[in-house]
Amino acid sequence: MASAIKQINYNKFGSVLSALQKSTPRSYYTYVREPAQPIKGKEPKWTTAKEAMVDLKSGKIFFFFSFRQGNTIFAQGGAATPIPLLDAMSDVGRENKLKNVTVCHMHTEGNAKYHDASYEGMFRSLSFFIGGNCRKPVAEGRGDAVPIFLHEIPQVFYKGLVKPDIAMIQVSPPDEHGYCSLGTSIDCTRAAVIHSDIIIAIINKQMPRTFGDGIIHISHIDYAIKADTPIIMHGGIGNIPDAVLASLKNHKDLGIHSEMFADGVVDLVDNGCITNSRKSAHQGHIVGSFLIGTRKLYDFVDNNPFIEMLRVDYVNNTKVIAQQPIMTAINSAIEVDLTGQVNADSIGTKMYSGFGGQVDFIRGSAEAIDGKGKPIIALPSVTKKNESKITPILKPGAGVVTSRAHVNYVVTEHGIAELFGKTLRQRAYALINIAHPDHRASLEKAAFERLKVMPSA
Secondary structure, eight states: OHHHHHHHHHHHHHHHHHHHHHHSOOSHHHHOOOTTSOOTTOOOEEOOTTGGGGGOOOEEEOSTTOOEEEOEEEEOOBTTOOHHHHHHHHHHHHHTTOOOEEEEESSBOSOOGGGSGGGTTTEEEEESSOOGGGHHHHHTTSEEEOOOOGGGHHHHHHTTSSOOSEEEEEEOOOOTTSEEEOTTBOTTHHHHHHTOSEEEEEEETTSOOOEESOEEEGGGOSEEEEEOOOOOOOSOSOHHHHHHHHTTTTOOSBOOBOSEEOTHHHHHHHTTOBOOTTOSSSTTOEEESEEOOOHHHHHHHTTOTTEEEOOHHHHTOHHHHHTSTTOEEEEOOSEEETTOOEEOSEETTEEOSOOTTHHHHHHHHHTOTTSOOEEEEEOOSBOTTOOBSEESSOOTTOOOSBOTTTOOEEEETTEEEEOTTOOHHHHHHHHHHTSOGGGHHHHHHHHHHHHOOOOOO
16 A cells, blocks of 8 residues: 555656646756856846836735735845835836735845835835834834844745745846856845846946855846946945944954955055955955945955955854954944843834844854954944943843843943953943943942942942
């Protein structure tokens, strides 16, 4: 009986396989979706952004908590955000009265038309890291956010938790071999592209060609739109990283292994500060996963073998980070409580950003195999409203991104609190000493009430 069942199952499988072989042209794409593998005899259809939306369809909701099937769109993020495609998607969605289309992404830039309240029911944003353009829809319940470590985002696609029907990307023009580059944003884009049924790409002359994991053969692109327009630019990526880069101009033999970098790196390379010569892996190369800056940065990375842009599940892997000598990781925060808990993704119950790569790099540097890693949380002591960022407790509803057991150093403009191995009372005392002087008395009172820390003399 068992052998008979096996034979029946095999015959059923054989007939399905035979039907597939007759209906599907044999190609490498039948077996794998590796973007670097050319697909013989396939070329993209050159069209307009709006005409490329021909496969855009409504989705279906099976449960009230937004489990979806039907069109799921992946949008590349950062400087590579394909704004013309997202605008065309929005217009076609309204014209065709589409419903329940999910748009997933990691920190898109620019004015996202589909986030407007008038598109509710048509499009729903799904953020793996909340950018400024989707804080409002998430706060108003019109968008969703996934709490997730940056290095784990590609697993969402590999495990089939999110299955994009369409990937919308922006790439460099093809070289003589037909290879385009994902340019400024490799991150989770490579994983999303591999698992998307249809790929729509803006092929932009102003997208820099970068080396590493971002190559995609033009034969994998189904619809292509020509462009020669500037990609998104930012003068800086934040006060703290900009200040750190500016303070390193007298250093030497620096190496960069970071999920992202910006213009300040260019000056350090020009000054001879960054050589990457002491790296244990990728020696001689700057490693990143996405970048955003000005034309100065984009011209620097364009066709530059000194730069390796790699997938984020590799760059942010703690084991990879831990291999680098004297690995120094500097991350910022919204607030830190007196026990060392770090909130970096929300203001109270209101979601602000995401986990990002903070814990990836904090743990990677803390676990450095040479024992010389420096995991640092750096933040100004007060907000713009003069509220202390060193707090007795985190705001009600705020999330803990980096736990108090993960934190080694907290730095403000008033000094350094070294927390590793310290008791709760010792931590509170150290953190009060780097708080703004205007807030130390109230923090001392709170520390005594909560942890029985005696006020300073």
